[in-house]
Amino acid sequence: MIIAEQKSLDEIKTLIGNSEKVLVLGCGTCVTVCFAGGEREAAIMASSLRMATKLEGKSNAITDITVQRQCEWEYLDQVAEQIGEADVVLSLGCGIGVQAIAEHFPNTWVVPGLNTSFLGLPSEQGVWEERCAACGDCILGLTGGICPIARCSKTLLNGPCGGSEDGHCEIDPEIPCAWQLIYDRLSSMDKLDVLLDLQPPKNWKTSRDGGPRKIVREDLRLLEEEE
Amino acid sequence: MVTEIKSESKELTNGYLSGSNLEKILRGGHFAVTGELGPPQSADGEVIREKAALLKGYCDAVNITDNQTAIVRMSSIGAGTIVVQEGLEPVIQMTCRDRNRLAIQSDLLGAYALGMRNLLCLTGDHQSFGNHPESKNVFDMDSVQLVQAVANMRDECIFQCGDAFKGIEPRFFIGAAAAPFADPIDFRPYRLAKKVNAGADFIQTQLVYDVDAFAQYMEKVRELGLHEKTFILAGVGPLKSPGMARYMKNNVPGILVPDEIIKEMNAAGAPWAGKKKEELTKEDKKARSAAWKETGINICIDLIQKLRAIEGVAGVHIMAIEWERAVKPIVEGAGLYPRPQIEETVSEA
Ligand code: SF4
Ligand code: SF4
Numbered sequence: 001m002i003i004a005e006q007k008s009l010d011e012i013k014t015l016i017g018n019s020e021k022v023l024v025l026g027c028g029t030c031v032t033v034c035f036a037g038g039e040r041e042a043a044i045m046a047s048s049l050r051m052a053t054k055l056e057g058k059s060n061a062i063t064d065i066t067v068q069r070q071c072e073w074e075y076l077d078q079v080a081e082q083i084g085e086a087d088v089v090l091s092l093g094c095g096i097g098v099q100a101i102a103e104h105f106p107n108t109w110v111v112p113g114l115n116t117s118f119l120g121l122p123s124e125q126g127v128w129e130e131r132c133a134a135c136g137d138c139i140l141g142l143t144g145g146i147c148p149i150a151r152c153s154k155t156l157l158n159g160p161c162g163g164s165e166d167g168h169c170e171i172d173p174e175i176p177c178a179w180q181l182i183y184d185r186l187s188s189m190d191k192l193d194v195l196l197d198l199q200p201p202k203n204w205k206t207s208r209d210g211g212p213r214k215i216v217r218e219d220l221r222l223l224e225e226e227e
Numbered sequence: 228m229v230t231e232i233k234s235e236s237k238e239l240t241n242g243y244l245s246g247s248n249l250e251k252i253l254r255g256g257h258f259a260v261t262g263e264l265g266p267p268q269s270a271d272g273e274v275i276r277e278k279a280a281l282l283k284g285y286c287d288a289v290n291i292t293d294n295q296t297a298i299v300r301m302s303s304i305g306a307g308t309i310v311v312q313e314g315l316e317p318v319i320q321m322t323c324r325d326r327n328r329l330a331i332q333s334d335l336l337g338a339y340a341l342g343m344r345n346l347l348c349l350t351g352d353h354q355s356f357g358n359h360p361e362s363k364n365v366f367d368m369d370s371v372q373l374v375q376a377v378a379n380m381r382d383e384c385i386f387q388c389g390d391a392f393k394g395i396e397p398r399f400f401i402g403a404a405a406a407p408f409a410d411p412i413d414f415r416p417y418r419l420a421k422k423v424n425a426g427a428d429f430i431q432t433q434l435v436y437d438v439d440a441f442a443q444y445m446e447k448v449r450e451l452g453l454h455e456k457t458f459i460l461a462g463v464g465p466l467k468s469p470g471m472a473r474y475m476k477n478n479v480p481g482i483l484v485p486d487e488i489i490k491e492m493n494a495a496g497a498p499w500a501g502k503k504k505e506e507l508t509k510e511d512k513k514a515r516s517a518a519w520k521e522t523g524i525n526i527c528i529d530l531i532q533k534l535r536a537i538e539g540v541a542g543v544h545i546m547a548i549e550w551e552r553a554v555k556p557i558v559e560g561a562g563l564y565p566r567p568q569i570e571e572t573v574s575e576a
Contacts, residue, residue, distance in 0.1 A: 006271045160409070160410070160418075161350045162409045186506065196421065201367065
């Protein structure tokens with residue numbers, strides 16, 4: 001899922017500026033699961049902002065509401081009225097949510113309350129780690145199910161580099177070396193010979209380097225028309 | 228486990244792939260000596276000339292680092308051009324950190340046209356170590372893929388994309404690095420095999436201080452037959468102080484420094500060991516530093532002798548960065564001076 005974390009209150013206050021009516025909009029999907037922008041966080045954010053503006057002697061109208069998914073029009077439509085009334089929408093969705101609001105409500109000023117960080121998972125309570133960089137051409141089949149694109153600091157395909165030590169990456173003792181993980185896993189599965197093949201340079205066209213990406217499924221499109 | 232190496236397809240011109248001095252020395256069966264020259268963090272070509280003067284005659288070729296430790300410096304090819312003018316042979320270093328496959332290939336075409344003949348292909352230190360930690364990295368290719376791309380330009384006259392090109396191909400003597408003691412240590416000889424299979428003509432290793440550990444690595448390398456397919460230059464470097472030895476042992480991945488060497492360095496500073504920092508005069512510190520350096524150089528000479536005795540070690544790569552002056556006494560002390568002069572081969576009719 002998408003992992004995000006909240007921006008500082010100071011930055012959020014700057015983003016909101018002098019707007020009178022502020023709508024804090026939470027999202028019920030990924031950012032709820034990673035405790036960054038769900039219903040609970042939206043409510044806390046709204047009250048923090050209320051407190052902060054009160055301390056500054058202002059009386060802004062700050063409300064909050066949470067939709068199931070900010071990245072789909074139908075859920076946004078359900079709160080169109082509240083969005084329409086706000087001077088600014090503080091989205092606690094990921095970057096996709098923020099853009100969905102901007103796209104769907106051309107007259108609405110929307111600002112991000114979160115920093116969208118990565119695609120990952122909670123490795124333990126309170127810890128999230130990156131797992132995928134959405135490269136568009138998955139090579140996990142070659143690497144024992146461990147992604148060197150997202151998890152090797154140098155996106156090596158023929159790793160590990162000479163900086164791998166005691167299982168961690170050269171850039172930070174807190175970051176596991178993806179290639180050590182790959183090696184260990186292939187070794188335990190008795191598949192180390194996979195690593196002897198020279199992997200050719202990756203086709204980065206399918207990743208962001210090829211420009212913004214889009215998927216069109218004609219089969220689904222046709223179905224829609226038949227409806 | 229190692230697949231066939233395609234050395235047959237490597238086309239030799241006058242018996243050489245590149246005709247570089249380094250290649251000639253190695254193919255001639257001489258024990259090679261390469262050095263290292265770090266370009267300045269400025270546009271001052273004089274620095275390069277001064278360093279080249281210290282290394283000329285003592286090394287068969289010198290590596291010109293490419294933004295080493297991710298710190299901006301004069302480019303390897305730019306500095307290498309000056310080195311060529313000074314009559315010393317450069318080994319251009321090329322990392323995958325700063326350039327994509329377009330930039331790498333075009334820079335190498337230019338480097339060859341400027342007279343560079345040796346190339347070392349590296350992944351590169353991560354930019355977080357250097358002075359631009361906020362920069363975007365590239366890593367479009369990795370070092371193994373880079374070796375292959377350069378070999379294909381030379382041997383097949385094709386770019387990485389597969390397009391053939393006409394005209395003069397860049398005929399580099401292609402090098403790669405090896406880190407014998409980095410983790411996972413069991414995989415290291417096989418990763419070397421990948422580089423050799425990709426087309427690496429020579430290898431320069433990370434600094435070796437632990438000869439026994441290196442001998443074990445070389446045993447595996449010989450078992451895989453790699454020493455017969457590539458020239459392996461063992462990396463050595465003079466220690467400046469016990470602190471440097473400890474730092475390398477504890478902080479630099481893939482470097483093993485045996486305790487005996489640290490002890491030896493400590494012993495060199497023994498006459499000043501009883502004194503507190505404040506009690507040491509300027510002269511004391513100078514004398515102590517000189518004693519340490521002398522021992523560092525002697526240890527390095529000793530290491531070279533021992534490494535030379537290991538089967539499959541074709542030369543040494545002396546890394547005395549920002550201490551180029553140490554190379555002369557090391558090469559002389561190891562009995563490797565003067566360097567062999569290779570006659571120009573007569574071209575076949
Ligand atoms: S290979 Fe690509 S798609 Fe697969 S996990 Fe890694 S980044 Fe994601
Ligand atoms: S240490 Fe491991 S994870 Fe880090 S860059 Fe090298 S191979 Fe990748």
